[in-house]
């Protein structure tokens with residue numbers, strides 16, 4: 461197991477924990493997201509843009525912190541924490 465695999469594992473664990481406590485401990489959840497982003501940045505791990513809000517740092521849980529609307533051929537991912545919205549073409553891969 462090399463350093464990158466360890467970092468990838470740590471990011472996965474941190475985002476998983478952030479998802480579990482997003483409703484009960486929102487501040488701690490955001491801290492976990494911040495740590496995961498920092499680890500990912502240091503080890504150049506791509507996180508994509510559907511795991512957490514880039515603006516306020518809340519982890520995305522469909523229905524709890526993320527709303528997806530479909531208008532025509534685009535999907536609108538809206539953060540329920542800060543209201544930031546992002547449009548994604550419906551043909552591309554979605555929420556994961």
Ligand SMILES: [Zn+2]
Nearest residue numbers: 513516539542
């Ligand atoms: Zn947000």
